[in-house]
Amino acid sequence: MTKYDATVVTWVKSSYSNGNGGNCVEIGFGFPGSVVPVRDSKVAGGPVLTVGAAQFSAFLESVAASR
Numbered sequence: 001m002t003k004y005d006a007t008v009v010t011w012v013k014s015s016y017s018n019g020n021g022g023n024c025v026e027i028g029f030g031f032p033g034s035v036v037p038v039r040d041s042k043v044a045g046g047p048v049l050t051v052g053a054a055q056f057s058a059f060l061e062s063v064a065a066s067r
Contacts, residue, residue, distance in 0.1 A: 002033075002050075004031050004032075004035075004037065004048070004050065006028070006037060006039070006048045008030055009028035009029065009030045009031055009037055010028060010029045010030050011026040011027070011028050011039070011041075011044075012026060012027060012028075012029070013025075013026050013041055017041075024040075024041040024042070025038055025039065025040060025041060026038070026039050026040075026041045026044075027056075028048075031050070034052060034053040034054070035050040035051065035052060035053060036050070036051050036052075036053055036056040037049070037050050038050075038051060038056075
């Protein structure tokens with residue numbers, strides 16, 4: 001298992017996040033390789049899920065298609 005340093009990542013929240021401390025996830029930019037880090041915005045120092053970039057892209061396309 002590859003270990004990444006989550007402190008070197010630029011984290012962003014969805015523009016749909018209301019900013020009231022709700023249930024938000026953040027995705028990160030800056031990990032090496034083709035992975036997308038995902039974390040709970042309320043627990044910034046908590047665990048980070050890494051997803052393959054191609055799989056994450058397919059997930060986003062699926063979400064957009066179901067709107």
